[in-house]
Amino acid sequence: MDEEIRVPIYFITGFLESGKTTFLKFTLSQDYFAMEGKTLLILCEEGEEEYDKALLERTNTVVEVIEDEEAFTAERMEALEALHAPSRVIIEYNGMWRVTRFEEMELPDGWEMMQQITTVDASTFQVYMNNMKSIFMEMVRSTEMVIFNRCKKGDPLATYRRGIKVANQGAEVIFEDENGEIDNIFEDAMPYDMDAPVIDIAPEDYGLWYVDVMDHPDKYNGKIVKFKGRVRKAAKKNAPYFMPGRPAMTCCADDVSFIGYACKSEIAPTLKHGQWVEVTARIGFEKVGPYDEVDMMLYAENVQGCEPLEEELVYFN
Numbered sequence: 001m002d003e004e005i006r007v008p009i010y011f012i013t014g015f016l017e018s019g020k021t022t023f024l025k026f027t028l029s030q031d032y033f034a035m036e037g038k039t040l041l042i043l044c045e046e047g048e049e050e051y052d053k054a055l056l057e058r059t060n061t062v063v064e065v066i067e068d069e070e071a072f073t074a075e076r077m078e079a080l081e082a083l084h085a086p087s088r089v090i091i092e093y094n095g096m097w098r099v100t101r102f103e104e105m106e107l108p109d110g111w112e113m114m115q116q117i118t119t120v121d122a123s124t125f126q127v128y129m130n131n132m133k134s135i136f137m138e139m140v141r142s143t144e145m146v147i148f149n150r151c152k153k154g155d156p157l158a159t160y161r162r163g164i165k166v167a168n169q170g171a172e173v174i175f176e177d178e179n180g181e182i183d184n185i186f187e188d189a190m191p192y193d194m195d196a197p198v199i200d201i202a203p204e205d206y207g208l209w210y211v212d213v214m215d216h217p218d219k220y221n222g223k224i225v226k227f228k229g230r231v232r233k234a235a236k237k238n239a240p241y242f243m244p245g246r247p248a249m250t251c252c253a254d255d256v257s258f259i260g261y262a263c264k265s266e267i268a269p270t271l272k273h274g275q276w277v278e279v280t281a282r283i284g285f286e287k288v289g290p291y292d293e294v295d296m297m298l299y300a301e302n303v304q305g306c307e308p309l310e311e312e313l314v315y316f317n
Helices: 020-028 053-058 074-084 099-103 125-140 157-167 203-215
Strands: 007-013 039-043 061-065 088-092 111-121 145-151 172-177 224-233 241-249 256-260 276-288 293-305
Touching: 007 020, 020 053, 020 088, 020 111, 020 145, 039 074, 053 061, 061 074, 099 125, 111 125, 125 157, 145 157, 157 172, 157 203, 203 224, 203 241, 203 256, 224 256
Parallel strands: 007 088, 007 111, 039 061, 039 088, 111 145, 145 172
Antiparallel strands: 224 241, 224 276, 241 256, 276 293
């Protein structure tokens, strides 16, 4: 642990009955979470699941309840620090409260975010997305892990994951069935032929391909793909690369981002920003940036102009 982090914070959010308490009860009972000192558990809503007093005593955990969002303040955190002097803090956050309220809060000295997790009940996920999509997207933008629980065969889990990845590329997405098992929940059946000499990515499958490459880069290394997208030019006028891609919408018209991968091509300087092209390229990896980070790169074998797609946007919903 970073020596400057005296009190690590584990921040768990999600809508009511999304499995936050169940997840935390399991975590508290595990040997790997058994640490010296007191754990401060801050509850911002109370669902059907309750914490067992014996578990709290055994794990040296003290509970504080804050039911009013306006009472969730820096001053309250300072008071809890003075009262309990915790070694770690777990916050079971109310999914209807603004996450930015906590992110912008001045925390007590030594308190630092260690991990942020979002829990999701797959059986009610679509209902919440239809009615509270902007709230959910705010939850996941800075989370490190999204846990979908109560998953069933036939649930559109790949679609759920694509939506999360566009909102937060770095988030780990985990699926659990009703028994908490994560093995064999689903396997991505790609709608394109991975063994073809040239993998033809249909316009409606662009979002799926974009996320799957991000999740499983090794299986695409050396593969040749073909797809259509708009040109996004590099900042340098004569740079030998560009980014072909498409805009993706995860929430609403105000929440659109361009998604694509950098592509090296000799004709990049001749392309016009925003024009439509069909790209055939080999997928590879190379070191980029001042710290030699390994990043994916498309190496163009053919780039030619094409007609715009009837539907430009990629929808993740």
